[in-house]
Amino acid sequence: MSNSLVLVINSGSSSLKFALIDTVSGEATLSGLGECFGMPEAVVSWKIDGEKHEHALDAEGNHHQQAVDRIVVLLEELGMKQDIVAIGHRVVHGGEKFTKTVKIDESVLEEIDSLSDLAPLHNPAHVIGMRAAMAAFPSLSQYAVFDTAFHQTMPAKAYTGAISQKLYTDYGIRRYGFHGTSHYYVSREAAKVVNKPVEESNFISVHLGNGASVCAIKNGKSVDTSMGFTPLAGLMMGTRCGDLDPSIIEFLLKKGWSQQEVFDELNKKSGLLGVSGLTSDCRGIIEAMENGHEGATLAFELFCYRVAKYIGSYMVALDELDAIIFTAGIGENSLPIRSKILENLKIFGYREDEEGNAAARFGNAGVITKPNTPVAMVIPTNEEWVIAKESMELLHA
Numbered sequence: 001m002s003n004s005l006v007l008v009i010n011s012g013s014s015s016l017k018f019a020l021i022d023t024v025s026g027e028a029t030l031s032g033l034g035e036c037f038g039m040p041e042a043v044v045s046w047k048i049d050g051e052k053h054e055h056a057l058d059a060e061g062n063h064h065q066q067a068v069d070r071i072v073v074l075l076e077e078l079g080m081k082q083d084i085v086a087i088g089h090r091v092v093h094g095g096e097k098f099t100k101t102v103k104i105d106e107s108v109l110e111e112i113d114s115l116s117d118l119a120p121l122h123n124p125a126h127v128i129g130m131r132a133a134m135a136a137f138p139s140l141s142q143y144a145v146f147d148t149a150f151h152q153t154m155p156a157k158a159y160t161g162a163i164s165q166k167l168y169t170d171y172g173i174r175r176y177g178f179h180g181t182s183h184y185y186v187s188r189e190a191a192k193v194v195n196k197p198v199e200e201s202n203f204i205s206v207h208l209g210n211g212a213s214v215c216a217i218k219n220g221k222s223v224d225t226s227m228g229f230t231p232l233a234g235l236m237m238g239t240r241c242g243d244l245d246p247s248i249i250e251f252l253l254k255k256g257w258s259q260q261e262v263f264d265e266l267n268k269k270s271g272l273l274g275v276s277g278l279t280s281d282c283r284g285i286i287e288a289m290e291n292g293h294e295g296a297t298l299a300f301e302l303f304c305y306r307v308a309k310y311i312g313s314y315m316v317a318l319d320e321l322d323a324i325i326f327t328a329g330i331g332e333n334s335l336p337i338r339s340k341i342l343e344n345l346k347i348f349g350y351r352e353d354e355e356g357n358a359a360a361r362f363g364n365a366g367v368i369t370k371p372n373t374p375v376a377m378v379i380p381t382n383e384e385w386v387i388a389k390e391s392m393e394l395l396h397a
């Protein structure tokens with residue numbers, strides 16, 4: 001284990017996730033979560049051998065720093081601190097500036113902060129987490145891995161909005177795309193399954209978690225993706241609306257809604273939650289649908305129809321297709337969702353293999369379509385692993 005551990009940090013505005021990744025075995029040797037930052041009940045928790053441990057943070061003060069300092073103490077107690085060689089940070093938005101993983105220094109911190117306009121909920125929180133980690137681990141190199149970076153290969157026709165180009169040059173309004181680390185990872189794993197070099201493989205990758213996006217991958221590179229200027233665009237998600245006629249925003253404002261109310265409605269009260277009137281959790285939707293709940297049934301139908309529509313439209317972005325890849329919480333686990341999406345794609349020849357679909361769950365990869373029909377497969381994603389591996393590679397570069 002020695003000299004192979006990378007601490008992966010995903011710092012949000014009120015939370016901080018961490019995982020200690022062994023870059024030789026690929027295993028997460030420790031993982032945990034700091035949450036409720038800014039509130040009296042702020043806490044850090046972690047699991048060792050399946051057992052949960054908790055440490056309450058002081059009610060006052062910088063909770064990001066307190067959480068990182070507690071992680072340092074924990075690592076010392078576990079005798080792991082000296083084996084950590086680098087720290088990798090997940091960053092949501094790298095704009096057009098960051099096309100790959102970079103070593104963090106003062107100028108990178110400033111650049112990430114300067115992109116806060118594009119990701120106001122995420123980038124400032126990342127910078128706070130990075131500064132806390134730099135204070136706690138002053139001798140270690142730290143790296144930033146961007147959700148947007150994989151999509152920087154999109155051609156202009158895919159990333160340009162059909163709007164005046166002044167909006168792009170003045171404000172940077174364009175499609176950036178997110179979930180890049182996940183789409184990157186599953187496409188590399190899928191290339192092994194279809195036994196092709198990545199540079200010659202073509203996929204449509206479908207990341208279905210609380211956030212959801214589709215990515216067209218041509219010769220190993222992202223050429224289009226459904227999230228846009230922000231992660232609100234594209235598919236219907238747990239609580240986000242996805243694609244929507246922009247006039248609806250003006251309409252609601254004229255009806256007296258405040259800007260904040262419209263923002264909250266589309267980001268936090270829409271998607272599976274809004275349509276079902278019940279829950280944003282896919283498991284709850286399926287259960288309620290099986291009990292005949294109308295809202296849940298409509299949410300399920302809408303979700304699967306929209307995913308299939310995106311997959312269909314991304315056939316246009318590719319000359320060939322080796323496989324559709326399903327990943328993330330819903331994509332890796334929900335048999336009815338995958339089954340319905342494949343049914344919606346029958347015009348393209350997709351035929352579900354029920355046994356294959358049933359077997360590919362709970363962390364198991366597998367092909368879920370019948371032999372001699374177009375291929376769809378499940379590949380469990382592993383964003384922490386990519387962040388750890390890229391950090392390690394740059395460290396040794």
Ligand code: ADP
Binds near residue numbers: 283330
């Ligand atoms: P996030 O975007 O927050 O990382 P995840 O990738 O963890 O989200 O996905 C969360 C979604 O996955 C939830 O809708 C949850 O219901 C769904 N999910 C998790 N496990 C299962 C399961 N066994 N069956 C169906 N859906 C599942």
